[in-house]
Amino acid sequence: MNPNYRAVASIYDHLMKSIDYKEWSEYLQDILIERDCKFTSALEFGAGTCKISENLSRKFTLFVATDLSLDMLLENKIQHNFVKVCCDMKKSSFNKKFEVLIAAFDTINYMLNRTELTDFFVNVKSLMNKNSVFLFDASLEKNSLKNTKRLNRKGKVGELAYTQKSFYDKENKIHYNNFEIISSNSVFEEKHVQKIFPLEQYFESIEDAGLVVLDCFDCFSFEDVDHQSERAQFVVGK
Incomplete structure (x- = not known):
């Protein structure tokens, strides 16, 4: 079994080809403009192939x-005007504070228990100044229930053939995505695990970390999140 995203990295952009990263980035930008944030320094956690970063x-x-x-x-x-750093977002430390911090597209769901979630928020707090804003979205149970079937798929990218098997464990609130990637002479397997926390847990962990929820939207809108939402967009301050 390979470490997460070692093999999947080569097919990731193909898997996410339906995602409009430009529109997603514009939504985040609109939130920042609405809050009159300074566009000076930003840190993105879980940037992946850097599509949000590009925009x-x-x-x-x-x-x-x-x-x-x-x-x-x-x-x-592609050569861009941003810096790439390989690090664990649960332990990342920089010798500066950032005006804007971002964790987009399910990044937060890789925190697999309440302790990890709260500790992550504590780490985020250490990278914020008094006026900083942290934007993150969280995939909710409605999203897993709706999309699990669609994520059971197979295909080909160049010389690579892949199979994705998706399963949501409703009892334990865990979403599994298992990948098999076959090249001409090798077979790679990866198992991705994400925790689907209840909405209330985010509020509790944010408060426990000494942070404040400034807004919580039904993602891609400026409407309040509710229990019918598939994804929540949090705006967090210090």
Whole structure:
């Protein structure tokens, strides 16, 4: 079994080809404009192949894109005006504070228990100044229930054939995505695990970390999140 995203990195952009990263980035930008945020420095956790970073970095003086997977970061081969750093977002430390911090597209769901979630928020707090804003979205149970069937798929990318098997464990609130990737002479397997926390847990962990929820939207809108939402967009301050 390979570490997360070592093999999947090579097919990730194909898997996510239906995602409009430009529109997603514009939504995040609109939130920042609405809150009159400074577009000086930004840090993105779980940047992956840096599609959000590509779109947002041009708005900032300094933009740092981080991910635990070096393979994912290296998949983005275009020269951009942002810095790439391979690090664990649960333990990342920089010798500066950032005006804007971002964790987009299910990044937060890789925290697998309440302790990890709260500790992550504590780490985020250490990278914020008094006026900083942290934007993150969380995939909710409605999203898993709706999309599990669609995510059971197979296909081909160049010389690579892949199979994705998706399963949502409703009792334990865990979403599994298992990948098999076959090249001409090798077979790679990866197992991705995400925790689907109840909405209330995010509020509790944010408060426990000494942070404040400024807004919580039904993602891609400015309407309040509710229990029919598939994804929540949080706006967090210090």
